[in-house]
Amino acid sequence: MKKRALATAMWGMCASATAETAPQAALELYVDTKTQQIYAEPGPGRQKLGRFVRAEEGATAGVTATQSATAVSATPVAVVAAPVASSVKSSKWYDRIGLRGYVQMRYNQEAGGDAKDLRAPGDKFIGKDQGFGIRRARVVLSGDVSDRMSIYLQPDLASTPTGSSTTNFAQLRDAYADIYFDKAKTFRVRAGQSKVPYGWEDLQSSQNRLAMDRADALNSAVRDERDLGLFFYYSPGVAAERFSYLQKSGLKGSGDYGVVGLGFYNGQGANRPDRNDQLHTVLHLTYPFKFANGQYLEVGADAYAGRYKVASPTSVSIGGSTFTPSVNAPAEGSVDRRVAAHVIYYPQPFGFQAEWTVGRGPELDVARKTIRTKSLRGGYAQVMYKFDGEFGSLMPYVKWQTYRGGSKFDTNAPRMLVDELDVGVEWQPVKEVEIAVAYANMRRTDVTTAPYARVDGNLIRLQLQLNY
Structure with missing residues (x-):
């Protein structure tokens, strides 16, 4: 207009x-x-x-x-004089579609302990005999088809299928449409494969996140943070403007997933069909407060519930005993439910963020040789400081995380014990380039292979991110 x-x-x-x-x-x-x-x-x-x-x-x-x-x-x-032709009047919907993306290149160097034996769900390039790796290669096609509908399509060109010895396969991450019920776009339904609104850091894009990887306690809830379903969001005007500002200003926002969100999704994870005809339900609540001095504080809580069908168990050898665990759950799957809370004090210049989750889910009980529903808990805390100057933006941080619970997406759902400390800094000389360096002390269970040993090691981690 x-x-x-x-x-x-x-x-x-x-x-x-x-x-x-x-x-x-x-x-x-x-x-x-x-x-x-x-x-x-x-x-x-x-x-x-x-x-x-x-x-x-x-x-x-x-x-x-x-x-x-x-x-x-x-x-x-x-x-x-008057225009010969007006491109505004003849504008088509495809003129409002944008193309963007980013690439992340990683390098991990062993720095002590049993670092060569470390394995982490968030980074497949952790372990022995590793070199440079492309962790993300995303292309996003998005825009407003009309005043009442927008689309979002995002493949990842750096995926690695389970069991593959080669990397950089293309795989779908997001494919959804937002349908708005009013002109102000306060109410909308998101239909398709998208992020499940559980956990603040899980909703934050890897492109915006400060720490190298997401915390396991929250990230173990939803595979690849995404699933297929319907999600209803309520975003009043003031909150929507704040969500947008916090994401675009360099303050590491998570984006607009509503002040209130309610979703129904399959529950088996991204790019996987439902296996039990039992939908998961998620409830998301958050609000970004703005103080008189311009400081932003966001607080909220999330919860989800459903039933999850673990993958078929395989034979394992643990403690001198070899067995194939049974699954102690009804045909529709194991109980899978959690609640979480978050607080984000945005870096202006000092910042702090923390999340904690508790719940119940499937986990391998070695003593009983069965996979059954057990309790879980964990979370993280992170402090950071933002320096803006002539040479760009510099943001050092310290992050601690812990988790005690099942790794439901891995074969046999082994118990995961994580205690990790990361100290790092991100430098963004220009908006198109980000360089991150971190030291990590990891004490975590290798959930990929029995007997699921707990490994203690230190890493020096490097990441180059290119935004376009």
């Missing part, structure tokens, strides 16, 4: 200003879609207004009194 009003005003100022002037060369004009600034050449974020003809100052013959007054008061310089 702003661009249309701008073009109309330009036409109103001088609709007939060229009636008695000599023909001039046509000039193409472009408008920046964010700032509404007019330009004479194309560029990023600029939309073509049309072709205009330059007219001499004072050429007002044939102009009505109102038009003449407008032209004189509005501009002391040359005026332009």
Whole structure:
């Protein structure tokens, strides 16, 4: 509407200003879609207004009194004639679709202990005989199809299927549409495969996250943070503006998943079909408060419940005994439910964030040689400080995490014991480039292979992220 009003005003100022002037060369004009600034050449974020003809100052013959007054008061310089063609009126839905993405390259170096034997769900390049690896290669196609619907499509070109000896396969991450119930976009339903609104850090994109990996206690709830279902979100205007600002300002926001969210999803994880005809239900509550001094604080809580069917158990050898565990659960699967709370004090410049979760889920009971429902708990705390200067943005951080509970997505759902401390810094010299360096002391269970040993090791970790 702003661009249309701008073009109309330009036409109103001088609709007939060229009636008695000599023909001039046509000039193409472009408008920046964010700032509404007019330009004479194309560029990023600029939309073509049309072709205009330059007219001499004072050429007002044939102009009505109102038009003449407008032209004189509005501009002391040359005026332009009506556009030959208006691209605003002829705009198609595909003109509003954007393309972006990012790539993350990782390198982990052993720095003591049994680092070569470490395994972590968040980084497949941890372990012996590792070199450079591409952790993420994302391309996002998104935009507004109309005033009432937007789309979001995101594949990852750096996936590794289970059991594969090669990397960098393409796999779907997100494929959904937001359908809005009102013009203000306060109420919407998200249909398709998307992030399940459980856990604040799980909703935060890897592109925005400060620490290298998500905390296991929260991330063990939903495989790849995503599932297929319907999610209803309520985002009042003030909160929606704050969510957007916190994500785009460099303060490491998680995005807009509503002040209130309610979802129904399969429960088996991303890119996996449902196995029990039993939908999971999730409830999400959060609010970003803004203090008088400009400081942002976000607090909230989440909960989900459902039944999860573990993968078929396999034979294991633990403590001198070899057995194939049974599954102590009904046909529809094991009880799977959790609650969590979060508090985020955004780095302005000092920041703090923490989350904690408790619940029950499937876990291998070695003594009983069975997989049964057991309790779980865990969380993390992180402090950070944001420096903005001539050489970009610098953000050091310290993160501690712990988890005691089953790893339901791994074969036999072994018990996972995690105690980890990360100390690192992220440097963003320009918005397109981010460099992160971290030291990590990891004490965690290798849940990939029996007898599920607990490994203690130290790593130096490097990451280069390219945003485009």
